[in-house]
Every structure is written in structure tokens, then in C-alpha cells.
Amino acid sequence: xxxxxxxxxxxxxITIFSPDGxxxxxxxxxxxxKRGTASIGVRTPEGVVLVVDKQTRSPLLEGSSVxxxxxxxxxxxxASAGHVxxxxxxxxxxxxxxxxxxxxxxxxxxxxxxxxxVTDHIQQYTQVGGARPFGVALLIAGVEGGEPRLFETxxxxxxxxxKAVAIGSNRGDIQEFLEDEYDAGLxxxxxxxxxxxxxxxxxxxxxxxxGVGVGIVDADTxxxxxxxxxxxxxxxxxxxxAADDSDDDDDEE
Amino acid sequence: TTIVGxxxxxGVLMAxxxxxSLGGRVISNKNVQKVEEIQPNAALxxxxxxxxxxxxxxxxxxxxxxYEARRGEYMSIDALSTMASNLLRGGPFFRVVPILGGVxxxxxxxxxxxxxxxxxxxxxxxxxxxxxxxxxxxxxxYSEDLTMADAEQVAAHAVKxxxxxxxxxxxxxxxxxxxxxxxxxxxxxxxxALL
Numbered sequence: 207x208x209x210x211x212x213x214x215x216x217x218x219x220i221t222i223f224s225p226d227g228x229x230x231x232x233x234x235x236x237x238x239x240k241r242g243t244a245s246i247g248v249r250t251p252e253g254v255v256l257v258v259d260k261q262t263r264s265p266l267l268e269g270s271s272v273x274x275x276x277x278x279x280x281x282x283x284x285a286s287a288g289h290v291x292x293x294x295x296x297x298x299x300x301x302x303x304x305x306x307x308x309x310x311x312x313x314x315x316x317x318x319x320x321x322x323x324v325t326d327h328i329q330q331y332t333q334v335g336g337a338r339p340f341g342v343a344l345l346i347a348g349v350e351g352g353e354p355r356l357f358e359t360x361x362x363x364x365x366x367x368x369k370a371v372a373i374g375s376n377r378g379d380i381q382e383f384l385e386d387e388y389d390a391g392l393x394x395x396x397x398x399x400x401x402x403x404x405x406x407x408x409x410x411x412x413x414x415x416x417g418v419g420v421g422i423v424d425a426d427t428x429x430x431x432x433x434x435x436x437x438x439x440x441x442x443x444x445x446x447x448a449a450d451d452s453d454d455d456d457d458e459e
Numbered sequence: 460t461t462i463v464g465x466x467x468x469x470g471v472l473m474a475x476x477x478x479x480s481l482g483g484r485v486i487s488n489k490n491v492q493k494v495e496e497i498q499p500n501a502a503l504x505x506x507x508x509x510x511x512x513x514x515x516x517x518x519x520x521x522x523x524x525x526y527e528a529r530r531g532e533y534m535s536i537d538a539l540s541t542m543a544s545n546l547l548r549g550g551p552f553f554r555v556v557p558i559l560g561g562v563x564x565x566x567x568x569x570x571x572x573x574x575x576x577x578x579x580x581x582x583x584x585x586x587x588x589x590x591x592x593x594x595x596x597x598x599x600x601y602s603e604d605l606t607m608a609d610a611e612q613v614a615a616h617a618v619k620x621x622x623x624x625x626x627x628x629x630x631x632x633x634x635x636x637x638x639x640x641x642x643x644x645x646x647x648x649x650x651x652a653l654l
Contacts, residue, residue: 304528309518309520
């Protein structure tokens with residue numbers, strides 16, 4: 207009994223390590239990320255693709271009010287998984303840092319620099335008393351010196367750079383799919399196709415243009431934009447057509 | 460300095476001379492662009508302290524970009540002028556007397572601003588040491604039904620007149636046109652082609 211109480215004490219304040227060196231509150235925050243719908247990032251030589259799952263709980267909900275994709279600056283976009291409200295705070299922090307960089311140096315902020323400043327902010331909430339960690343992970347996609355870059359942040363304040371990555375629910379399966387199918391020479395169109403197929407992996411209901419969000423940072427123009435629902439739908443249609451074709455092939459054999 | 464801003468049928472036309480001077484006695488730079496884009500539908504012309512104006516423009520751009528990133532659309536020109544006036548009123552931007560011009564859903568707008576935070580909407584306005592000469596021309600030649608091409612001639616005439624008589628203005632002209640299609644700035648070292 208006593209032991210159990212002691213164990214519990216280690217997840218009360220986040221500034222307290224457990225005897226085996228763990229920060230329980232940070233681990234719980236990672237669980238919160240897993241409960242969020244998935245977001246996927248794919249880096250290609252032509253740009254970075256972000257695809258988010260924004261399936262709605264009710265047909266009466268306005269899909270456009272689901273915030274999973276965020277413009278950070280002209281050349282940077284972000285996708286989130288986990289607590290939306292926490293994501294909004296981080297996204298606005300990132301937007302402000304981007305503008306501070308322009309005021310201070312008259313230069314667009316580097317994607318790595320931006321990610322580090324966001325993760326430094328996240329890290330403070332794992333060490334300061336009276337606060338809780340951010341229950342959200344971000345994918346930060348952008349162009350830096352003409353090069354596409356894709357970073358991930360997690361609730362501990364760690365960042366990693368990826369070629370292709372998934373966060374949120376069903377991460378394991380989606381990541382495995384990406385690992386099998388990723389090719390370093392993909393076009394942006396191929397990247398969107400790959401990310402949508404990865405999102406489709408292990409899903410029961412079909413993808414729809416309203417139910418997904420697609421953001422692209424184009425390496426040539428160095429600008430971030432989000433696709434309209436009908437544009438996303440046409441990519442989904444292409445995937446379904448391709449799937450039908452391969453079914454036909456199977457029949458012939 | 461001479462800067463002018465005119466509303467036209469299709470938007471806004473702004474013009475500025477190219478001279479930076481030390482008290483109007485020494486020309487410190489002969490090729491200055493005094494019009495800067497703030498967002499794709501708005502620009503600011505600067506007169507007064509160069510350092511103050513450059514810093515002011517950086518702050519304005521940061522606010523405009525943040526607004527766009529947060530809300531997915533650019534500020535209306537009314538909103539931008541209010542924001543600019545608030546910055547001037549509370550901020551350390553000494554001795555800047557800008558003109559703000561831009562196009563939004565309600566059409567073209569020109570605002571005169573000053574360091575105390577005043578923000579006055581107008582159909583045409585001028586600022587800088589050459590302002591009296593430029594206004595003299597604008598009073599004669601401006602009308603609200605000007606096309607962009609007409610307005611370019613009127614603005615060039617105004618800046619040319621000021622350049623002839625004001626020692627702190629000259630060395631050429633920049634013309635900035637803002638319409639719903641976007642913003643362009645072109646520099647001319649000679650006035651002849653415009654008149």
C-alpha cells in the first residue's frame with residue numbers, strides 16, 4: 207500500500223523523476239498524442255507534403271473548423287496530433303518566432319531554427335513547477351535555402367528530422383507503411399499519394415476530400431498552401447481508380 | 460523627399476522621388492526606394508527619418524504577416540491604417556511621416572499618417588519637404604475618375620515639379636501601382652517617358 211502511494215507521487219509534479227529516471231507526466235502527454243487522429247509528413251525533392259486526418263464526429267460539424275493544419279509563415283506549415291488547444295498555443299508561438307526573425311534579421315526563419323525554438327519552449331514545460339507538458343506533437347514542414355525540411359516535435363521537447371513520418375493514432379502501422387513505400391525521388395504528387403495511402407492503411411471508413419487536409423510547401427516557390435477539399439478528393443479518386451485497376455489485373459490472372 | 464498617393468478607378472498609385480539627403484544640403488544617396496510593400500495589397504511610402512521608417516516598416520510587416528497566418532486573409536486597409544497609427548502613437552518611430560496606400564474589397568484607399576498617430580483617409584495626398592510643390596500640381600490635375608495611366612502622369616508631374624524646386628527631392632521616381640491583381644514598383648531615372 208505504502209509502495210503504491212509512493213509510486214503515485216512520482217506522477218503528481220512533473221519536475222519529479224521516478225527512481226528509475228522517468229518523467230511520468232511527459233509519458234502521459236505522449237499518450238495524449240496517440241489518442242489524436244493521425245498526421246503524416248512526407249519530404250520529397252520538390253517539397254514537403256503534410257496530410258492530416260480530420261474525420262468528424264458528426265455530419266453536422268463544419269469540417270473547416272477542425273484545426274490540424276496550420277500556416278506558420280510563408281514558407282512553413284505545421285500539422286498537429288493530440289490536444290488541439292495545446293497545438294494552437296505552440297503554433298502561435300511558432301508564428302511569432304517567425305516574425306521576430308524577420309524583424310530582427312529581415313530573413314525567413316530556418317526550419318531547424320524554428321523547430322528548435324519551439325522544442326525549447328516545450329521543454330520548459332517538463333521542468334518548471336506548476337505547469338503541465340504540451341499534450342501534442344507537431345510536424346513542422348518548410349523550405350530552407352531551397353531545401354525541403356521536415357521536423358517532428360514531441361511533448362518532451364525532443365525534435366527529429368524525417369524523410370517521412372506519422373504522428374497520432376495508428377502511428378506504428380502508418381510508419382511501417384511509409385518505411386516500405388517511401389522513395390527518395392518522389393514528386394510532390396507522389397508524396398500526396400503516398401501519404402493518403404498511408405493514412406488509408408488500417409482505416410475502416412473510406413477517405414474523403416472533406417475528411418482529410420493536405421498542405422504542401424513547394425521547394426521552388428518556397429510557399430506553403432493548403433489544398434481545397436475538391437483538390438484533395440481528386441487525389442483520393444486517383445488512388446481508388448488505381449486500386450480498381452489493380453483489382454482488374456488480379457481478375458485477369 | 461516628395462511622396463504622393465492617389466486613389467484611381469482601379470486602385471491606388473503611389474510615387475516617390477529617389478533622393479536621401481542630410482538636411483537638404485548634402486545628397487547622401489541618389490537611388491533610394493521610398494515605397495515598400497507591406498502585404499500584397501498595400502504599400503507604405505516613407506518620409507522623414509530613414510532609420511525610423513525602416514524599423515516602422517519591419518514592425519508593420521510582422522503584424523501584417525501574423526494577421527495573415529492567424530486568420531488566412533490580409534488586413535483590410537482600414538485595419539492596417541489603424542494598426543499603423545497605433546504603432547506610431549505608442550512606438551519609438553520618431554520623425555516619420557508616411558503615406559499608406561492599398562486596395563481591398565471596398566476599393567482603393569490612401570491614408571496620411573504622422574508620428575503622433577494621426578491617420579486620415581484621403582483620395583490623394585502628398586508628404587515630405589517637396590509636399591507643397593506636389594500638392595500644387597495635384598490640386599490642379601487630380602480627379603476621382605483617373606485611370607492608372609492618367610494617375611501615373613499626374614503623380615510623375617507632381618514629383619517632377621517638387622524635384623525641380625525642392626533641394627531635398629530628386630534623382631528619379633518610383634511608381635507603385637496597387638490593384639486587385641497585386642502590386643508593382645518600377646523606378647525611372649528620367650521623367651520624360653512618364654509625361
